[in-house]
Amino acid sequence: MNPAPHRAGHVAVIGRPNVGKSTLVNALVGAKVSIVSNRPQTTRHRLLGIATFPHGQLLLVDTPGIHREQGKASSSAMHRWMNRAARGALEGVDAALLVIEAGRWDEEDALAYDALASAGVPVLLVVNQVDRIKDKATLLPFLGEVNAGREFAAVHPVSALKRKGLDALVDSLVALMPEQPPLYGEDEITDKSQRFLAGELVREQLMRQLGAELPYATTVEIESFVEDDTGKSGPLLRIGAVIWVERDGQKAIVIGKGGARLREIGTRAREQMERLFGCKVFLETWVRVRAGWSDDESALRTLGYHD
Template sequence: MTSPHRAGQVAVIGRPNVGKSTLVNALVGAKVSIVSNRPQTTRHRLLGIATVPGGQLLLVDTPGIHREQGRQSSTAMHRMMNRAARGALEGVDAALLVVEAGRWDEEDSLAHDALREAGVPVVLVVNQVDRIRDKAALLPYLQQASAGRAFAAVHPVSALKRKGLEDLVASLLALLPEQPAPYGEDEITDKSQRFLAGELLREQLMRQLGNELPYATTVEIESFTEDTSGRSDMLLRIGAVIWVERDGQKAIVIGKGGSRLREIASKARLQMERLFDCKVFLETWVRVRAGWSDDEAALRTLGYDQ
């Protein structure tokens, strides 16, 4: 007798910078969410589709839930990210609460409270266990994190090294309804290539300028066309605008003689070619739009809050 096929939506929730996007990518088996070492790298709600033996997990990756403290965390963009994270709980079948091994702070409790209010089964994912040298210290932490909290299961994992994921998948499938897969086996996200191109460019901005301009940049894809003329393989022609808020920030992005912008665009192009499996011609421009991160109308034109 074969096991029933299960499928459903799973929200991936947690405070900023605990590895939610790395976990989604590991489960999907492809890069659908960008990652960097800066909190709040993820700004949009994104669906990662993981087709596994016996089922399909529709993983809703979200910005980290955070308290609004100080000007930076109370901008329109950060309010939209909090709404996106909390809105991801609507209509899901289960949720993952992702925490960092050995740490539980106020924002972890905030994320847990949001899940408790949603009333869905929650699996606790203790990520980055590979960083814990003394494994004996992990058991007391797991007991402490679980005390007084009704988790459907608890799984220590290393998303980066893809350890502990098989057992996690099995626990998730058991929580999902019996139904056919909503997406094809070759589908990995609900986002367009155009959207993913913008995210891959923004990832390089976060990685290379995170210490100087952690949240002052965003990306808008102005053109995205397929070119097969006179070629045996497809070429994607992509035009992207990097938006900043001040002229001084524009100079930082461009760098001396344009060197920094060339490096950012080159690394982003290589990531695009890897993901799209074709050649990419990428053109980039840097423009100033004062106060875009605290202007809800501007954010909507740039693709936020959708």
């Protein structure tokens, strides 16, 4: 009996903001490659998570959430860039996941579905956070409503946070991938550099600790990233991170009283870096002001927001 052929391919992960796309990607990869917070638009960059299994390899394209433009803030250069990044993720993929929240379907979910329906690839519906549904009897009618008039290659209720229902999802995805050997090594988990991931981990702490006060007014630039092999306890990464804000008042909020908030952000980010990189990290952080960076296309490019 011949063994099943190995399959590998690209999968776009699409949905409205804050439905758990990054949590799902991290769960499938088995490592933290995409930052997570409870604030919409935490993910700003298109990122590849590499999930390797015995029978296949899935290259998961995590994206910013597709959102409608409502008002001045959502029509900024930053939001236009994130929408372009999300829609651009559909180019050259073999399948796509539409991730929604169990029990909720709104206009932004419909917007994401419409973007996928015109892409010409199989679309799997992933109904996330089913563990939050107390009355499971309501789930079946909800799925019927979502499916009405729409075409999905498969429907998978899951809990990405608790890693429930993921095995069946993986099998469905692998079956849709072309027959080919792995495209990345077994130990590779993302196409992004450690430098990029370091910046994202600092920004994650900003979103988690200051998301309510400064939801979109901050970004992070890694100014220095040096590997130091002279440490007594093994390799050491020396990282310098600049937190950019748009006004002096925002700078004061990030720094906090006596520098307490900035120290807490740095400590939490450093702990995450050491866990991800597997070595000691010395992290320095600074806060600087650059007026209007989030609505300036050229400023975005200099800060690493490339199409």
